[in-house]
Amino acid sequence: MAESHVQHKLLGMAKRRIPTLIAVITLLVVWEAWVRLGHVPSTMIAAPSEIAQATVETWPTLWPATQVTLLEGTVGFLLAVACGILIGILLYCSRVANAALFPLLSAAQTMPLISIAPLFLIWFGFEVSGKIVIVAVFGLFPIAVQTVRGLEAVPQFYSDVALTCGATRAWTLWHVKLRVAARQIYGGIRVSAAYIFATATTAEYLGARKGLGIWLQAAYNSFRTPLIFSATLVIIVITGILMCLVNLSERLLLGPADADADPDADQ
Incomplete structure (x- = not known):
């Protein structure tokens, strides 16, 4: 009974986070597409993939x-x-x-x-x-x-x-x-x-x-x-x-x- 109650609460928490997850993914996709397709200079704004790559490469000092x-x-x-x-x-x-x-x-x-x-x-x-x-x-x-x-x-x-x-x-x-x-x-x-x-x-x-x-x-x-x-x-x-x-x-x-x-x- 207690286990099912915990599972129910975890499922409820997951459902509440789904809209946030969808919004973040949508934002990242639109951001990446805008920078790539619009040929925006990296000195003006970086694409999410470039940010991730820069973070990994500079992590030893970051x-x-x-x-x-x-x-x-x-x-x-x-x-x-x-x-x-x-x-x-x-x-x-x-x-x-x-x-x-x-x-x-x-x-x-x-x-x-x-x-x-x-x-x-x-x-x-x-x-x-x-x-x-x-x-x-x-x-x-x-x-x-x-x-x-x-x-x-x-x-x-x-x-x-x-x-x-x-x-x-x-x-x-x-x-x-x-x-x-x-x-x-x-x-x-x-x-x-x-x-x-x-x-x-x-x-x-x-x-x-x-x-x-x-x-x-x-x-x-x-x-x-x-x-x-x-x-x-x-x-x-x-x-x-x-x-x-x-x-x-x-x-x-x-x-x-x-x-x-x-x-x-x-x-």
Whole structure:
């Protein structure tokens, strides 16, 4: 019975992915045909087959650059998650902190990366640590905001029940409110994860010794368009892997999304 249920769910997931697969294949076929039949110069846009070939041929140098960006993005993302949740809790618990810090967080997010990257170059030089800090700073805002909103959206009766049973306010916050708000917090984590490696790559492009940003800069300077697409493809793939890991962690920690549904809602 359990095995048939698992097979049914896997079949359902596969069916939901079929339209995406068809769309991607169609896009690649049309793209390849347009470049080949239209005789589009490879310096302007590369065909998918050329991108795949360039990726394979340059992998011995592309992979070390990817490892650097992976390190910066992963460490920066973990810092953003930890700091974002803690800052969100602080903003929720303290009106003074909310009034003082939230405008600063909002202002930090409105600044383009290119405007503050020179400061980080002065402070950290071309080292990896500077890119990690940039990624963390730009990644924590959506997590902090969703943490505040999630905690504010928790119905009051959850706290009332816990406090009535003898729980302290601190215990109620960490064990009740955060658990109820966790789905919304994960929404902010997903938003952050979606652009974390792109942020790291852009920071490298503006000043670094190695990484995908330097790879892109070298490809651009030599007008090797297929290599630009190769680096872009790698960024998309590692971002997709990170998103899958975020979804997996949510499922392991919180269970399936439908597990939070009220069983009496339809009655």
